[in-house]
Amino acid sequence: MEIKVIVGNIAEVEAGAIIVNFFEGTPHLDGDIATIDKALDGVISQLINQGEIKGKLNEITIIHSLGKLPATRVVITGLGKQQELSQDRVRGAMAETCRLLQQKGIDSIATVAQGAGVAGISPESAAQAVTEGALLGVYSFRRHITKEAEHGEIKRLTIVGSDGANLPGLQRGSDKGRVLAEAANLARDMVNEPANYMTPSHMAEVAAKLAENYGLELKVLEREQMQELGMGGLLGVAQGSRQPPKFIVLHYRGGASDEIDMALVGKGITFDSGGISIKPSEGMAEMKGDMAGGAAVMAAIGALAQLKPKVNVVAIIPATENLPSENALKPGDILTAMNGKTIEIISTDAEGRLILADALGYARKIGAKFVVDVATLTGACHVALGDICSGAFGNNQELVDRVIAAGAEAGELIWQMPMYDEYKEQIKSDVADIKNVGGRYGGAITAAQFLAEFVGDTPWVHLDIAGTSMSEKERAYLVKGATGVPVRTLVNLVLSLAQER
Numbered sequence: 242m243e244i245k246v247i248v249g250n251i252a253e254v255e256a257g258a259i260i261v262n263f264f265e266g267t268p269h270l271d272g273d274i275a276t277i278d279k280a281l282d283g284v285i286s287q288l289i290n291q292g293e294i295k296g297k298l299n300e301i302t303i304i305h306s307l308g309k310l311p312a313t314r315v316v317i318t319g320l321g322k323q324q325e326l327s328q329d330r331v332r333g334a335m336a337e338t339c340r341l342l343q344q345k346g347i348d349s350i351a352t353v354a355q356g357a358g359v360a361g362i363s364p365e366s367a368a369q370a371v372t373e374g375a376l377l378g379v380y381s382f383r384r385h386i387t388k389e390a391e392h393g394e395i396k397r398l399t400i401v402g403s404d405g406a407n408l409p410g411l412q413r414g415s416d417k418g419r420v421l422a423e424a425a426n427l428a429r430d431m432v433n434e435p436a437n438y439m440t441p442s443h444m445a446e447v448a449a450k451l452a453e454n455y456g457l458e459l460k461v462l463e464r465e466q467m468q469e470l471g472m473g474g475l476l477g478v479a480q481g482s483r484q485p486p487k488f489i490v491l492h493y494r495g496g497a498s499d500e501i502d503m504a505l506v507g508k509g510i511t512f513d514s515g516g517i518s519i520k521p522s523e524g525m526a527e528m529k530g531d532m533a534g535g536a537a538v539m540a541a542i543g544a545l546a547q548l549k550p551k552v553n554v555v556a557i558i559p560a561t562e563n564l565p566s567e568n569a570l571k572p573g574d575i576l577t578a579m580n581g582k583t584i585e586i587i588s589t590d591a592e593g594r595l596i597l598a599d600a601l602g603y604a605r606k607i608g609a610k611f612v613v614d615v616a617t618l619t620g621a622c623h624v625a626l627g628d629i630c631s632g633a634f635g636n637n638q639e640l641v642d643r644v645i646a647a648g649a650e651a652g653e654l655i656w657q658m659p660m661y662d663e664y665k666e667q668i669k670s671d672v673a674d675i676k677n678v679g680g681r682y683g684g685a686i687t688a689a690q691f692l693a694e695f696v697g698d699t700p701w702v703h704l705d706i707a708g709t710s711m712s713e714k715e716r717a718y719l720v721k722g723a724t725g726v727p728v729r730t731l732v733n734l735v736l737s738l739a740q741e742r
C-alpha cells in the first residue's frame with residue numbers, strides 16, 4: 242500500500258472512496274462533512290435525521306456520489322463520543338473501514354486525519370493511528386493459498402490534512418505508523434507460518450534479512466558454541482529434534498557508547514509438541530506459534546533500526562523445536578543452565594523457561610542494563626487474563642510501569658501479575674537447585690519466578706503473551722491468527738528510554 246500525505250480539501254480528492262468521520266451526538270454538521278453533504282444534496286444530514294447514521298464507534302456508512310464529487314464513494318465512519326476518543330479507537334475504526342472497502346474491491350482511498358484535534362490527539366498521532374490501522378487491518382496471510390483472492394488490495398491511501406502547517410507532523414506520524422505496522426505484520430507472518438517452514442534455521446534467515454536490510458549486526462550461535470557456553474537448557478530441549486537449534490543475536494547500535502541499554506529476549510520454540518510430556522493432539526497445531534516472542538523481538542529491533550533512536554539494543558532469540566524422540570529430554574532429567582544452576586525436569590512441556598534461562602543468562606553475561614523477555618509461556622496466563630491482556634512480571638517496578646505505559650500507547654493491553662517470594666516455594670526441587678514446574682495453581686507466576694532465577698538483579702520484565710499472540714476472530718485492527726503483539730509496545734518502550742538521555 243502506497244501512503245501519501247497531502248494538504249487540501251478532501252471533497253476535491255479523486256479516489257474510489259473518501260473517508261470522513263461523524264461523532265455520536267454531534268448537533269450539526271460543519272467542516273469537511275458539511276461540504277460533502279452539500280455536494281451530495283443533503284443525503285448525509287437526511288441519514289442522520291433518520292437515525293441511520295448515529296456516529297457509534299465503528300459504524301460504517303457507504304454513500305455513492307453518483308458523479309457529484311470527484312470521489313466515487315463517501316464513507317462515513319463513526320468514532321463514538323468525542324470525549325471518549327483515543328488513538329487506539331482511530332486505529333480500530335480505520336482498520337474496520339479499510340477491511341470493508343478492500344472486500345468491495347476498492348483500490349484507492351483517501352481519509353481525513355481522523356481524530357486530529359479531538360480529545361488531545363495531535364495531527365501527528367492521528368496520522369500515525371490512521372496509517373497503523375489501515376496496514377494492520379487489511380493484513381492477511383495467503384502465502385500458502387494457491388487460489389486467487391476474491392478481491393484485490395487497497396493500493397493507495399492518501400491522508401488529507403486541511404492545514405499546511407500540520408503537514409510535517411502528519412508525515413512524521415504516518416512514517417512512524419508505517420514502520421510500526423509493518424514490523425507487527427512481519428511478526429504476524431512469522432507466527433502464521435507453519436512449523437515445517439518456520440524452523441529455527443528459517444528464523445535465523447529472517448534475522449539475516451533484517452540485518453542486511455537495516456544494518457543490524459547478526460550473530461547466530463550453533464550447537465557447538467552453545468555447548469561451549471554451557472547452554473544446557475536450550476540444548477536439552479533441542480536434543481529431541483532433527484532441526485538444529487539456533488541462538489540468534491541481533492545488535493542495533495544507535496548510542497554513542499558500547500553499553501547495551503536494553504536486551505529484548507524472545508522465546509523461539511518453532512513447534513511445541515510438549516516433547517515426551519506430549520500435548521493432546523487437539524489444538525496442537527496452534528503450537529506453531531510458540532515462537533511469537535522471538536518473532537516480536539526480531540520485528541521490533543528491525544523497526545528500531547529504521548527509527549534510529551540513540552540507544553543500543555540487542556535482540557536475543559533461542560530457537561528450537563520441542564519434539565519427542567529417542568534422544569529427547571525426559572521427565573526426571575537434570576539440566577545445568579548457562580549460569581550454573583541445575584534444573585530438575587518435571588515436564589518436558591515446560592520448555593520455554595528452559596531455553597529462556599540460557600537466553601537471560603546470556604543477556605546478563607553481555608551486561609545488558611535492562612532486560613525484557615517475551616514468551617508464549619503458559620496456558621495459565623491465558624486462563625487468567627483471556628486474550629485481552631498480556632501478563633507482566635518483573636523485579637523492578639519502574640521498568641514494569643514503563644512497559645505497561647508503552648503498551649497503552651500501542652493499544653496493547655498489559656496487566657501486572659504478582660511476584661511475591663512466597664510463590665518460590667512451589668519450584669523448589671529435592672534433587673536440583675530448582676524444578677521446571679510449580680504445580681497447577683499460579684502457573685504463570687511460578688513460571689515467571691523460575692525465569693527470575695536467571696536474571697539476577699538486572700532490572701527485568703517478563704511478558705507472557707500465551708493469550709494475546711493469536712486472535713480467534715477479527716477485532717478492530719486484529720485479524721484472525723497472529724496479532725503481532727507486543728511488537729509496537731517494545732518499540733515504544735525503547736523510544737521512550739532513548740528520549741530520556
Ligand code: BES
Pocket residue numbers: 513515531588590591592593617618619620621623677678679684707708
Ligand atoms: N507453549 C506453551 C504455552 C502455551 C499454551 C502457549 C497455550 C500458547 C497457548 C508452553 O510451553 C507450555 O506448554 N506450558 C505448559 C506449562 C506446564 C507444563 C507447567 C502449560 O501451560 O500447560
Ligand code: MN
Pocket residue numbers: 513515589590591592593
Ligand atoms: Mn510447552
Ligand code: ZN
Pocket residue numbers: 510513531590592593617618
Ligand atoms: Zn511452549
